[in-house]
Structures are given as structure tokens and as C-alpha cells.
Amino acid sequence: MPQTRSSSASLATLKTLNKVLGVLSMVGWLFFIVALYMFHYATPDPDNFYDTILGTRPDQLGSASHADLFVFFMSVGILITLIALALNIYLYRARRTHIWINLMLLILTSVSILFYFLRAGA
Secondary structure, X not given: OHHHHHHHHHHHHHHHHHHHHHHHHHHHHHHHHHHHHHHHHXXXXXXXXXXXXXXXXXXXXXXXXXXXXXXXXXXXXXXXXXXXXXXXXXXXXXXXXXXXXXXXXXXXXHHHHHXXXXXXXX
């Protein structure tokens, strides 16, 4: 009988961890979306056809405060996603879930965009 109680307790723990995995995944995507919003304001405005016709100059610098917020949100989002990915691997080994492809896509796109932003700013 104690084995059944122990296995049901571990099953409840695995179900809870699976819910935590879902919440971490959603929070990681939320940070990614907020970081993309900050990226829009952190980058300089591109030169376009209307600026050429009107003889105006677009903002060539971008916003430093938005750039700092972009790096912060993207870094925190990457950290949360790495924690979620580690939890996903743990649950996969316990045969409680499948590998979540969205976490791998989020890591790859987040790291790529952050690397691009840091390289372009340097």
C-alpha cells in the first residue's frame, strides 16, 4: 500500500510540474513579445521613399532606454525559456510529456535576435 501512495504523490508532482511548464512557456513568450515591442522603438528609423521626397531625416539613433529594456526583457525571457526547457527535458525523461518544439523555437529566435541587436549596436 505505501508504494501506491508514493506513486500517486509522484504522479501529482509530475502533473503539477507539467502545469508549471505550461505557465513558464507562456511567460517566456510574453517576455519575447514585450521585447519585440521594445525592439521596434530601440532601433533607428529606416530611410524611406517619403523621407527622400520631403527632404526629412529619420531618427538615426533610436532610443537608448528602449534598447536597455529590450535587452532586459529578452535576457529574462531567454532565462525563463531555458528553465522551461530543462523542466521539459526532465518531464520527457519521466515519460510525462513530449518535447515542446515551441520552447526550442523561442530559444533560437530569442538568442538570434539578441545577438543581431548586440552586433548591430557594436
